[in-house]
Amino acid sequence: MNGALVPTLPRSAYVDEGAWQVERERIFARQWVLAGRESDIATAGDFLRTDVAGESVIVVRRDDGQLGAFYNVCRHRGAEIVDTCGASNGSFGALIRCPYHSWTYGFDGALRRTPFMDVPVLDNRLIDETVPIALHPVGVDTWGGFVFVHLTPAQARPLLDQLGAMVERVQRYPLTELRSGATFEYDVACNWKVIAENYNECYHCAPVHPELCDLVPAFRRGGAELGWVDGIPLREGAWTFTSNGTSEREPFEGLDAAERQRHKGELVYPNLLLSLSAEHVAAYNLQPRGPATTHVVCDLLFHPDEIVRTTFDPSDAGDLWDIVNRQDWRICESVQRGMSSRAWTGGWFAPMEDESADISRWYAASMAAVAGSVDDHDRGDAGGFGDGPDDG
Numbered sequence: 211m212n213g214a215l216v217p218t219l220p221r222s223a224y225v226d227e228g229a230w231q232v233e234r235e236r237i238f239a240r241q242w243v244l245a246g247r248e249s250d251i252a253t254a255g256d257f258l259r260t261d262v263a264g265e266s267v268i269v270v271r272r273d274d275g276q277l278g279a280f281y282n283v284c285r286h287r288g289a290e291i292v293d294t295c296g297a298s299n300g301s302f303g304a305l306i307r308c309p310y311h312s313w314t315y316g317f318d319g320a321l322r323r324t325p326f327m328d329v330p331v332l333d334n335r336l337i338d339e340t341v342p343i344a345l346h347p348v349g350v351d352t353w354g355g356f357v358f359v360h361l362t363p364a365q366a367r368p369l370l371d372q373l374g375a376m377v378e379r380v381q382r383y384p385l386t387e388l389r390s391g392a393t394f395e396y397d398v399a400c401n402w403k404v405i406a407e408n409y410n411e412c413y414h415c416a417p418v419h420p421e422l423c424d425l426v427p428a429f430r431r432g433g434a435e436l437g438w439v440d441g442i443p444l445r446e447g448a449w450t451f452t453s454n455g456t457s458e459r460e461p462f463e464g465l466d467a468a469e470r471q472r473h474k475g476e477l478v479y480p481n482l483l484l485s486l487s488a489e490h491v492a493a494y495n496l497q498p499r500g501p502a503t504t505h506v507v508c509d510l511l512f513h514p515d516e517i518v519r520t521t522f523d524p525s526d527a528g529d530l531w532d533i534v535n536r537q538d539w540r541i542c543e544s545v546q547r548g549m550s551s552r553a554w555t556g557g558w559f560a561p562m563e564d565e566s567a568d569i570s571r572w573y574a575a576s577m578a579a580v581a582g583s584v585d586d587h588d589r590g591d592a593g594g595f596g597d598g599p600d601d602g
């Protein structure tokens with residue numbers, strides 16, 4: 211066996227329902243998770259709804275301009291405040307109103323009215339002041355214009371601690387200012403880690419991405435000699451990730467000389483993938499829905515000065531990204547089917563897949579970090595997960 215090979219996670223991490231249930235608790239209930247863009251909830255009452263590994267969450271702009279986040283569940287009899295079959299963005303108007311019996315809540319989550327009831331609502335407590343009644347809180351914070359939520363806010367560490375050194379690596383990109391100019395959504399029949407591992411290596415680029423290899427010829431050799439921190443060099447005459455490698459849009463102000471010519475990528479654990487070009491940024495939000503299903507939202511972010519131009523047309527970037535995305539999803543779904551075979555018990559990362567091996571190291575550490583605390587974590591007002599998974 212080649213000693214340079216590193217084992218992948220075991221088959222169970224990609225295909226088993228039991229492993230997925232443990233991930234929900236140990237990763238997605240224990241870390242900051244990308245929810246969306248802050249610019250989509252600019253005005254008091256605006257909301258976005260997201261799914262955090264099966265937990266529906268709403269984020270709302272409060273009257274004081276801050277953000278509030280809550281489990282998407284009414285304290286009366288459990289109806290969803292925002293129907294997950296409906297829109298993922300919108301406005302509550304003056305109050306948050308449950309569609310079932312019209313209990314209403316303020317944007318801070320406090321219960322305001324209970325129609326046709328005599329019991330008083332007092333300091334968010336009902337009846338005898340022992341029944342808490344505000345919406346279940348979720349942690350919320352922002353970075354770079356992105357909204358992150360945390361299902362167990364009492365145990366959350368600061369968001370910037372979790373984001374780590376990446377923040378400095380992308381500091382010259384004006385992420386907070388950027389706005390969505392095009393959005394692509396996909397339902398991909400594979401485990402979310404298959405997508406993350408695929409994102410972090412270009413060993414597959416030559417067989418899977420001919421158009422991308424035209425733009426980055428080094429990808430035909432797997433890109434092993436390239437440094438993602440320094441940026442990926444494009445072909446002669448190309449300077450951004452569009453169909454022809456150029457654009458009418460201006461590079462972002464403040465980038466250094468290399469960033470105006472090269473492409474950068476970051477995998478921000480657990481569910482944000484950033485692909486940074488000189489004049490736009492592709493931001494992927496991975497929303498796992500089960501061990502073999504992942505909803506992916508791909509937002510192409512542009513400077514607002516470009517979006518307001520009458521000539522603004524994001525299709526030069528969007529066409530390329532959609533091609534590359536679909537190529538990735540097709541091979542990722544094939545990988546998922548292959549991993550599901552009884553013959554596959556685990557595989558290997560080649561030396562040029564070291565970044566993917568790093569995901570496995572992060573994953574193992576994340577899954578071990580709270581081992582033993584699954585069954586004794588805070589189940590109070592802020593938790594509310596019910597029984598934790600039995601991971602044996």
Ligand code: FES
Nearest residue numbers: 284286287308311
């Ligand atoms: Fe929400 Fe009844 S379930 S008001």
